[in-house]
Amino acid sequence: MSLDQDLPLLSVKNLSHFYGQHLGCKDVNFDLYPGEVLAIVGESGSGKTTLLNCLSTQIIPTDGAVYYRGRKGQSDNLYEMSEAQQRILLRTDWGFVRQHPRDGLRMNVSAGANVGERLMALGDRHYGKIRDTALDWLEKVEIQVDRIDDAPRTFSGGMQQRLQIARNLVTNPRLVFMDEPTGGLDVSVQARLLDLIRRLVAELGLSIIIVTHDLAVARLLSDRIMVMKDGKVIEQGLTDQVLDDPHQAYTQLLVSSILHVGS
């Protein structure tokens, strides 16, 4: 176990993606270790989401490689895997929490089925057990268990986002991608969601790559931070270090543009 903890879970080497002539992201390098939370911050259009989509094999990048260490300890280049293997990773070992719940949930099937889908995809064929697991997970993400048979479209935004988290975590993934998970939620709901994510990360030892433009979210959740501008990583380091002592002019601008209410 200790040996495993010393080796990166995800190793990104010279990752670049172009949309035709247009730059998506360029020469990204980083390692992600087990149990680590990495925040990718930057303004809209800085290539954060492109990077996330490349890492999660939703897009195949123009150049570069990403090595992922599987449960058996082997390290494979994601882009040399077959599509079948990539998709198996995406629905077992990984999770993807999207900004809009409607992209990550099946809005017209019940909350229970949403949570149970991954289990059924893995071959679970016992209704009672699937339902018990779903109930268990609804409780963990603080959704009332009597809402299990309601469709997510009857849920509030915060509840939908928590349901999305439950749906992703039900297979005990090791790595979760999050794309602006708190976007579009009001601050008090945001705070509860962040609390929940922090608790789950601590309990389950998850590794998370979270894309956000909200520095407060990055500060609360992440161990390390990566600042992107115009498709390039301009600064990275420990979260507190980068936010308290930003070196790049752009990072300084970002940090100074946070509103401080009442102080």
Next chain:
Amino acid sequence: MSLDQLTNEAPAYNFAYLDEQTKRMIRRAILKGIAVPGYQVPFAAREMPMPYGWGTGGVQVTASVLGESDILKVIDQGADDTTNAVSIRNFFAKTANVELTTHTSEATVIQTRHRIPEEELQEHQTLVYQVPIPEPLRFLEPRETETRKMHALSEYGLIHVKLYEDIATHGHIATTYAYPVMVEGRYVMDPSPTPKFDNPKMHKSKALQLFGAGREKRIYALPPHTDVVSLDFEDHPFTIQEWPDTQCAMCGAEGVYFDEVILDDAGNNMFVCSDSDYCETRQSEGHLGPLNADYKERMQ
């Protein structure tokens, strides 16, 4: 050619309406379907002289497999005498001039909408289904690109989501027709809108089963003796419809698929076999149900 001939003679159709090139194209799709049981083979479906939803896919498959010596039977909801069955039968009478029958055992090709005959089909017979929506995952995943990928990679978790929803909502699997099946442990298939009562008849059937979807332009097939397993949960196993203590009012049959017929405004009803040929054969063999006109006579 006289004006009289020109105006009164029916136009000369090719045998079974479709031209030979089209039939070859469809036969190739059928062969591929037979080679890969349960896989939906795309084909260039033609416009047929009937509206979509009336069995244009089934008609094209039938036209392509029909030979001059074939004997054709057409059923709609189990009956030989309903509109769809009659019009398709007339269509082939006119364009193919093949022998027609209503008896299941006599037919070599049976085109069906919604039912598999009660009488067990044999090796020399072909059953052609009319399919409205061939994609079993359609109502869960709207993207065709995605469903094709799911079939290719055998990712079938989603189909159980539908069954899960049934149990969560109704307490049991409430899907009663188009009940999804697993073919040879590989492809999940929509058995067309046949009642699930007929699903077990597909399993290891001696007859060749062909499915044609005209609007969706897909053909799929079950060669004889193919494994066809209805999907379910361990704690909610697949069951077929049952009518306990019910017998056919006309022929007295039990354990068959029934149609309910309302008799009056006072709530009286009767159940009769949905398979009209099966019912008539039984009656001619002397089996009578309680509402049969000959029944009272015999009782006296």
